[in-house]
Amino acid sequence: MKNYDTLSEAINDLQANEYPYDFNLTPECLKCASLKLEIHPEDFKVDKTYRFEGMSSTDDNSILYAISSKDGIKGLLVDAYGVYAENISEAMRKKLR
Numbered sequence: 001m002k003n004y005d006t007l008s009e010a011i012n013d014l015q016a017n018e019y020p021y022d023f024n025l026t027p028e029c030l031k032c033a034s035l036k037l038e039i040h041p042e043d044f045k046v047d048k049t050y051r052f053e054g055m056s057s058t059d060d061n062s063i064l065y066a067i068s069s070k071d072g073i074k075g076l077l078v079d080a081y082g083v084y085a086e087n088i089s090e091a092m093r094k095k096l097r
Contacts, residue, residue: 019075023076025088041091042091044067046095049065063079
């Protein structure tokens with residue numbers, strides 16, 4: 001797995017090469033606005049996970065998930081971790097562990 005120094009470097013490289021779509025996290029599923037698609041926990045897998053920690057503030061902590069759906073849709077999900085992580089269902093929490 002390739003290592004990246006910054007979140008933006010990782011996003012740019014992964015979008016250009018294999019994960020072109022952006023996913024948004026909701027309590028029950030992932031949403032892809034450009035495809036008008038919802039992907040539920042049983043319909044995707046996390047291929048890669050990258051963690052980034054802010055240099056000056058813990059508010060900058062984030063995690064990048066490279067995700068593939070059962071239908072072959074590949075995209076990225078960026079989320080905070082730690083105190084600022086989203087409130088999500090137990091099924092989503094287990095999937096994104």
